[in-house]
Amino acid sequence: MNKELFEAINFLEKEKGINKSILIEALEAALISAYKKNFKSATNVRVDLNEEYGKMSVYAQKEIVEQVDDPQQQISIEEASQINPSYEVGDVVEIEVTPRDFGRIAAQAAKQVVTQRVREAERGIIFNEYIDREDDIMNGTVQRMDGRFIYVNLGKVEAKLPESECMPTETYQVHDRIKVYVTKVENTSKGPNIFVSRTHPGLLKRLFEMEVPEIYDGTVEVKSVAREAGDRSKISVYARDEEVDAVGSCVGQKGQRVQTIVDELKGEKIDIVEWSEDPIVYVSNALSPSKVVRVIVDEENKATTVVVPDYQLSLAIGKRGQNARLAAKLTGWKIDIKSETEARDEGLIVAGDVDKSKESIHYDDTSEYDESLEDLDEDLFK
Structure with missing residues (x-):
C-alpha cells in the first residue's frame, strides 16, 4: 500500500500541479493526528515517509531526564544510554512506535488529506488562472x-x-x-x-483592442470611454504619429471594424472622437456630431461653456441630455451648452468666432435629436 501511496502522490503532482512536498507535509500531519487518536497517545511523535523504500514509520520523541515524571514524554538517562551512550540529559530520543496495522490508518488518513488538498489545489489553480483575467x-x-x-x-x-x-x-x-x-x-x-x-466601459475598450490592430500594438491609444450601455457610447483615441489616422483606424475600411463592435453590442451607437490635450479641441470633438462655434474654458473649476449654432442646440444636448452627458464623462470637463444667439446676447461671442474641432466620427442617424428643447433636462449635463 505504501508504494501505491507514493505513486499516487507523484501522479497528483504531475496531473494536478500539486507540489509533492505540500502533500507529504499534510499527510505527515494527518498521520500524527490519526496515531494519537487511535492509540490514545499524548506523546510527541514524528512520522517519517520514506519514498525510496516505500515505508512509513512513527517515532515517539522523549526528553532525557534524570528522574522520569511522565513516561509518555520522558525517558531516564540510564535507559537512553542503552540506546546510545552519547546521549545526555536534555537531549531528545526518538523511539520507533509504528503500530502493526498502521497501514490501514495511513490509508484512511491519506484518502482524506489527498482529497482535501486536491480540492484546495484545484481551487487555487483556477483562481490563479482567472485572477489574471x-x-x-x-x-x-x-x-x-x-x-x-x-x-x-x-x-x-x-x-x-x-x-x-x-x-x-x-x-x-x-x-x-x-x-x-x-x-x-x-x-x-x-x-x-x-x-x-456586459455594461462596463472596459468591455467597449477591450472590443476595440480586439478589432483594431493599431490599438493592440500601441500605435493608437484609447484615452477615455464613456458609455450608457445598450444606447450610446463615446470613445476618444489618439496617435502620437501624425501620419496615423487614429479615428480612421478604429473605423476600418467601409466601417467594418466599428460595425463588428456595434453588432456585438446589439446596435449600441458609438461616437469615435480624436483626443487632444487642448480642452477646447477635445470638448469640441466630444460633442460630435454637433458643430461648435466656441469653447470658453474655466481652468480653475474644470468647466467649459460651449457655444453651438442655434439650429444644432438640440443635437449638441442630445436626447434627454445624453450627448452632453457622455461628452462630459469622456473629457472629465463640466459642459454648459448655449445657443449662438444666447451667447451673443450675453456677450460671450462676437462675429467671426469659429470652432477649433478636429476629426470625429458619429455612427448613426440624428433623427433621435429632432425633438423639442422642452423635453430636455438641462441639469443632466451641467
Whole structure:
C-alpha cells in the first residue's frame, strides 16, 4: 500500500500541479493526528515517509531526564544510554512506535488529506488562472438563470452576471454564447467567485483592442470611454504619429471594424472622437456630431461653456441630455451648452468666432435629436 501511496502522490503532482512536498507535509500531519487518536497517545511523535523504500514509520520523541515524571514524554538517562551512550540529559530520543496495522490508518488518513488538498489545489489553480483575467474579455456560454444572476460558463468555472450588469436591450437564453468583461475575481472557501459585466466601459475598450490592430500594438491609444450601455457610447483615441489616422483606424475600411463592435453590442451607437490635450479641441470633438462655434474654458473649476449654432442646440444636448452627458464623462470637463444667439446676447461671442474641432466620427442617424428643447433636462449635463 505504501508504494501505491507514493505513486499516487507523484501522479497528483504531475496531473494536478500539486507540489509533492505540500502533500507529504499534510499527510505527515494527518498521520500524527490519526496515531494519537487511535492509540490514545499524548506523546510527541514524528512520522517519517520514506519514498525510496516505500515505508512509513512513527517515532515517539522523549526528553532525557534524570528522574522520569511522565513516561509518555520522558525517558531516564540510564535507559537512553542503552540506546546510545552519547546521549545526555536534555537531549531528545526518538523511539520507533509504528503500530502493526498502521497501514490501514495511513490509508484512511491519506484518502482524506489527498482529497482535501486536491480540492484546495484545484481551487487555487483556477483562481490563479482567472485572477489574471480581471479587466479582460472572456467568451462564455449562458448556463442558467435565477432572480439575481445569469450564470455564464467560462470553461472551468461559472461566472455571475448580475442583472444590473446586463444590457437593457438584450435578452439571454440558455446556451447563448456571449462576450463578458471580468470585473472581479474573489477567492473563497468554495472556490473562485467571478463577476462579469456586459455594461462596463472596459468591455467597449477591450472590443476595440480586439478589432483594431493599431490599438493592440500601441500605435493608437484609447484615452477615455464613456458609455450608457445598450444606447450610446463615446470613445476618444489618439496617435502620437501624425501620419496615423487614429479615428480612421478604429473605423476600418467601409466601417467594418466599428460595425463588428456595434453588432456585438446589439446596435449600441458609438461616437469615435480624436483626443487632444487642448480642452477646447477635445470638448469640441466630444460633442460630435454637433458643430461648435466656441469653447470658453474655466481652468480653475474644470468647466467649459460651449457655444453651438442655434439650429444644432438640440443635437449638441442630445436626447434627454445624453450627448452632453457622455461628452462630459469622456473629457472629465463640466459642459454648459448655449445657443449662438444666447451667447451673443450675453456677450460671450462676437462675429467671426469659429470652432477649433478636429476629426470625429458619429455612427448613426440624428433623427433621435429632432425633438423639442422642452423635453430636455438641462441639469443632466451641467
